[in-house]
Amino acid sequence: MKFSLAWLCDHLEGKSSAAEMAQRLTAVGVNVELQETSGDDVVWDVDVTTNRPDAMNHRGLAREAAAAGCGTLKPLAVSVPEGATPVGELARLTVEDEAGCPRYCTRVVRGVKVGPSPAWLATRLERCGIRPINNIVDATNHVLLDVGHPLHAFDLPLLAGSEIRVRRARAGEGLTTLDGVSRTLTPEDLVIADGKRAVAIAGVMGGANTEIGPATRDVLIESAYFAPISVRRTAKRHGVSTEASQRFERGADRAMARTAVDLAAELILRLAGGEVLAGVLDSAPVLPAPRxxxxxxxxxxxxxxxxxxxxxxxxxxxxxxxxxxxxxxxxxxxxxxxxxxxxxxxxxxxxxxxxxxxDNVPSVLPAFAVKPGKRLGTWPLTERARNALVAAGAAEALTYSFSSEELEGATAASALGERGGVVRVENPLSGRLAVLRRSLLAGLVEAAGGNLRRGAERVLLGEVGRVFFARGTEIVEEERLALTLAGTAGPWDVARAADFLDLKGVVEVVLAELGVEAAAWRPSTARLLASGEGAEVLVGDRVVAIAGRLSEPTAEAFDLPAPLWVAEVDLGAVAAERAPSFQLLPRFPAVTADLTVRHGLSLSYAELLGTIRVAASEWLETVSPVVRYRGEGVGAEEVKTTLRLVYRHPERSLTQEEVNAAHFALMDTLARKLAVSFQ
The missing domain is CATH 3.30.56.10 (Phenylalanyl-tRNA Synthetase; Chain B, domain 1)
Incomplete structure (x- = not known):
């Protein structure tokens, strides 16, 4: 903001050099950033913080300079010679919205002669960055820069009924402002109106229909205090910012409204002649008690x-x-x-x-007692979840908690994502950040797609974070873990396209790390997942995870270049603390035996594994899948599953004969209990 040093000194008793004053003002937090000479004056560019509207004028800055030791602030003198005619005979004032306009003052000067401003006034305004217009308008701008209170001048005969009404705009009401723009007003806009129409947007800009022109003879001067929030919202709604709106938004001085209108009337009388009518129309002459x-x-x-x-x-x-x-x-x-x-x-x-x-305050370390900090209650759970991601070989991602309604709705279409309504952001920065996520997949799928489009051959991303649901009047948060898998799987020399079993293996590693042992898998009908290629994971009767290939409509919404496998785990449902257990390192060798089981598609892997666990010898240590085959030599409704069984005795080495006997006994039991055959 630009200031004239000569103008500033008009408010001060005592002399200080420009350099000294600039240094002292900067020292107290009013930064003088640039000084330049303009004729016989020095113009400053001062950085005034937004919370100091009182310093956005020459008198306010002079007050700061006086407090910093650069002289004494002069009293503000104003004397307005008045005529005999009362102002109430030529003008009327009604404030209908006192909340939006707590105070409105007006004076009338009649018989003025509009013309160019004298050189001293035009020069002052130009040095402060304001273009001179005519002596009436320039007088109001001079008062603005002098004491910081915005004013406006109306051509009185152009006001219908010589009346000022401060009210809310009517729906669809129009006004062409001084910048030549035709604006459609809303009932939220506070306006200055006459007996028929709006003539100004309160605190923002006047209207062209009452503009001061060469033919103007009678002038009505407005000096008001408008509510900062009202002005801010109106200015933002119409996309306009003016010298007046910037000051009203930050908070003008209610008490200065009367003084400012007197200063303007006095200056207009000097510049344009005429007569100031007796008295002031003031909607609230009694000020609130100072705090x-x-x-x-x-x-x-x-x-x-x-x-x-x-x-x-x-x-x-x-x-x-x-x-x-x-x-x-x-x-x-x-x-x-x-x-x-x-x-x-x-x-x-x-x-x-x-x-x-x-700089005069000594640097002293504060004295305080240091106590061990406490971790958030969810920290053990989320830490275990992140360790599970590492164990599964995933790279951890961090994505936004916000998403667009379209993408969020697509990724929340599952048993986990439909547990509540969507939480909308009241004032989003963009449409892509309009809602809070109900699924971590909203951001994770987008991140995976970005990696695939940049040529990544294998993508395995994971994230641990919170999702948000609207349930009634409450917003509920849940901890989640999500995974995305795409590209190749298997060793580099036998690489193949990732499939459901690869995803299932990763999910099982994660669940095992989280302490989930008795989990069952069943087909899912979630719209998020492709038909026939999705599953839900249950612990008891509760769905704790979903997994499968992303459906085609959802993949198209994210513009994915390749199939993507996704999974999400409800950490709150698997949050039970797992007591650590220990066992001795094995002292004796293990014996491995493979078992190929031919069975119908209706027999799930979980049921097969459970039966083996119950029927097997106590020496059976682990069971893991090796190959699942469907194709030539196998019926259309059948599959061959090859399992690798590891036997070990804790106290001695097993013989091959003992292992064979246990293995064949297991096969006999499976053949009796299940519809299976062996190869």
Whole structure:
């Protein structure tokens, strides 16, 4: 924001060089970033933080300079010669929405002569980045830059009924603003209207239908205080930002509304002649009581880490117009209306410390007791889940918790994803981040697709994270683990396309690492998975996981270049703590025997394995699948499953005869209990 040094000095008693003043302002947090000479003046570019609207004008910056030791702030003098005619005879004011406009002041100047501004005024405005227009408009802009309060001037005869009404716009009501844009208003927009139509968007921009022009003779000056939220929403809705809206959004000074309209009337009288009508139309002449903030000097010193002299505290706060009252250890400040940023004792601590100088505060390590931290309650579970991913050979991915409605809906179409409604983001950054995920696959499938499109031959990604459901008025979170598998599987020399059994093996490794032993698999009808190529994993009667090939419609939604196998595990359903168990390392060799079982498709691997476990000798240590074959030599409804059985005795070496006897006994039992044959 640009400031004129000569203009700034008009508000100060005492002299300081430009360099000294810039250095002191920067030291107290008002950064003077650039200085350039303009004629006999120096123009500053000052970085004013958004929480300090009071410093976005020359008087406000002069107040900061005075508090920093660069002179004394002059009293603000205003004197308006008034005529005999009361303002109420030529204008009327009605505020229908006091919440949106707590205060509205207006004066009338009649008999003006519109023309170019004098050189001194035009030069001042140009140095601060504002284009001169005419003496009336330039007068309102001068007051804006001088004391920080936005104003607007209306051509009074163009106001129907010479009336000002502050109200909400009517649905579909239109207004062409001063920038020449025709805008359609909504009932959420606060407008300034006359007896028939809207003539300005409150706090944002005036309308072309009451613009000051060469033929203007009577002027109505608006000086109001509009609610910051109302102005912000309206400006954002219409995609417009003005000098006025920027100040109203941050919080204007309600008390300054009357002073600003007087300053504008006085300046217009000097520049354009005419007569100022007697009195001011003011919707709220009685101001709210100023708020008081109380704080402790001892607490201030503790906050700073060093002793802050009470005399210094009182001097700084008085220079900032905070009227400090010191009683023992307690300081009570009365906050002026222009300091909208001061609400807490800590805000006053900052005011004192920035003038004390942060570089004058000694660097002292704070004294505190260090206690062991506590991990989140879900940490053991998620840590085990991540270890399970590593054990399965997956690379861990971290994806967004947000997704688009389309992709989220596609990946949530399963027994795990349909446990609640979708949680929508109220103000999303984009359509791709509009909802919270109900399945980790929303982001993981997209990540897998990106890897495949970049030429990855094998993709095995995993993620551990939270999903979100809307259940009534509550938002429920659940811990999940998800996997994606695509590309090749098997050793490099016999590589083949990954299939369901590869995915099933990975899921079983994960479940085993999580302590799940008695899990059953059954076909799934979830829309997420391709028909006939999906399964659900159950523990008891509860679905704890899903696995299968991604359905064609879902794959097309993600633009996948190859088939993708996916799985998701509900960690909350498998969260039981597993007590660690230990066993001695084997001292004697194992004996391996293969068993090829021919059976119908109706016999599941889980049922076959369970029967073997029950019927086998106590020497049977492990059973693992080797080959599952369907094709030539096998019936259409049959399959050959080759299993590898490992036998071991804990106290001696087994003979081949003992193993053969146990093996054949197992085969006899299987033949009696199941519809199987052996090869």
């Amino acid at each position: 008081a903030i109380e704080f402790s000097l001892r607490r201030l010193s503790a906050f700073a880490g060093c002793e802050i002299p009470r005399e210094f505290v009182a001097k700084v706060l008085a220079a900032l117009d905070l009227a400090p009252q010191v009683a023992g250890d307690t300081v009570t400040c009365t906050v002026p209306s222009h300091r909208v940023d001061l609400e807490l004792p800590e805000d006053l601590y900052e005011e004192v410390l920035r003038h004390f100088g942060y």
